[in-house]
Structures are given as structure tokens and as C-alpha cells.
Amino acid sequence: MPLILVVGATRGLGASIIKQYAEKGDNAVYGTTRSSEGPKDLSTDVKWLPDIDLMQPNVGEKLADLLDPSQPIDTLIITAGYFATEDLTADKGPNWEKEQRMYTTSSIAPVFIVHQLVHKRLLRKGSKVVLVSSESGSITLRHPKEGGGNYAHHASKAALNMVGKLLSLDLQEQGVIVSIVHPGFMRTEMTKGVGFDKFWDEGGGFDVLAVTPDEAATSLIEWTDKLDISKTGQYWAPRGPGDIGTAEVVLGKDLATPLQLPW
Numbered sequence: 001m002p003l004i005l006v007v008g009a010t011r012g013l014g015a016s017i018i019k020q021y022a023e024k025g026d027n028a029v030y031g032t033t034r035s036s037e038g039p040k041d042l043s044t045d046v047k048w049l050p051d052i053d054l055m056q057p058n059v060g061e062k063l064a065d066l067l068d069p070s071q072p073i074d075t076l077i078i079t080a081g082y083f084a085t086e087d088l089t090a091d092k093g094p095n096w097e098k099e100q101r102m103y104t105t106s107s108i109a110p111v112f113i114v115h116q117l118v119h120k121r122l123l124r125k126g127s128k129v130v131l132v133s134s135e136s137g138s139i140t141l142r143h144p145k146e147g148g149g150n151y152a153h154h155a156s157k158a159a160l161n162m163v164g165k166l167l168s169l170d171l172q173e174q175g176v177i178v179s180i181v182h183p184g185f186m187r188t189e190m191t192k193g194v195g196f197d198k199f200w201d202e203g204g205g206f207d208v209l210a211v212t213p214d215e216a217a218t219s220l221i222e223w224t225d226k227l228d229i230s231k232t233g234q235y236w237a238p239r240g241p242g243d244i245g246t247a248e249v250v251l252g253k254d255l256a257t258p259l260q261l262p263w
Helices: 012-024 059-065 096-119 151-174 189-193 213-226 247-251
Strands: 003-007 028-032 046-049 075-078 128-132 177-181 235-237
Touching (some): 012 028, 012 213, 075 096, 096 151, 128 151, 151 177, 177 213
Parallel strands (some): 003 028, 003 075, 075 128
């Protein structure tokens, strides 16, 4: 039975991914949580790995120690995230601790996790590593109409994209596939918490609509199921350009779905 591990599985996209994999019934589904036990409102078919905090330096070792080395991971999805808004105004200027948390969660912790899982032989030939990034990590897609700000959010995702590319080069000979994905602009507590719910139905001046975590999870799982070594190290939007506000402005019309994103 394939083993699926979702890092950051208790809410939003992660919760939807874990729920849909569990409903399939043909996978062993593991999810991480920062608390001492898994959430009560999610599937009892999920094995919860407790006390996994991506802000802790030993996160990789702790996660690897909770897994059985005789059962390698077929699919690892790292979707944990943190988002705080910032700009150059006096009252919303950058916050040191929040910036550190965004960079650590998005682009530092995944390296430590993958490193430990590789050395414990939990990632082997044929294993898939899906790093949930965002179109916000694309430098090419930034546009004056969208404006600046949110420095650590954008830059931490750009850093994750680089991490994913470099991991793919290091792991290609071992046959481990690394995919970097933009899952979609979603209607989650995270986007609502930073005031982005005002863009859910109007796209911040662009013709886009936010999708639910369940919709994004369905697309991501379909993408992951079809993933092979030919796409390792690449940056994709499985749902296409529909919820990427700057896609047509920067890249032109008649874009494909799925859409390979520019760095």
C-alpha cells in the first residue's frame, strides 16, 4: 500500500489533501501536526505524527524518527505555510520575527526534512516530493499592476523554488522526483487572516476567482498521481492560469493547463 506523508496537514490545503487521500482507501496516509495529537474532525484513517514544528532545528530528525525505515515514502507533500503582510508604511512595516517564520517555514525547514528522510532511506527511487509553493514566488510574474509589498511572502516562496530545483538535481540520480507547484489562490483562513478574502471574488483588479482548498487538493492529487521524472525540478500550476492574476498580462493569452510557470 503506497505511503503518503503530508507535512502541514491540519488545516486548509493540507487538511483537504489528507482527507481526499484517506477517502481513496488505497493508501497509508500520514499527516503531521504541531500539537500532541491529530485533529478530531479529520479522518480516523490518518496516522498523525505529533509535535512536528517546522520552526525547530531538529524537525527533520524528529519526523524521520517517527517513521518506519522499512516503509519508504511514496509521496511526500510539504504544504506547511505562514503568511504575514508587510509594506513600507509606518504601521505595516516588516516584522523581524514574522519574516524569519515565513522563510524558515517555506524554504529552510523543507531542506532539513528532505535531508533526514533521504539519509534514513525513507525517500528512494520512485518517491515523489511535492513542494507547495505559490505563483507569488515567480519573479517573472510580478507586475506593476499588482504592486510591491509582502516581501518575505514572495521571497520565501522564490527561495523554496530554488530549493526545489537544487534538490531535484541532487536527487535525480537516486530516482527521487521533486515537483514545485502553485496549488491555486485559495479561500482559506490563512488568506482571510491577512485580509485577502476581499480578493476572493474580484482578484485584486485581475479577472480571477479564488478556489476552495478541496478544489485545489483535487487538482494537486491528480497532478501528483501522474508525476514522473520528466518533470522533476520544474515549477507548475496544475490548475493552469485561471487564478494567477498576472499570468495573461505577463505571459500572453491562450495559456495551457497545467501551466509551467517561469521562475
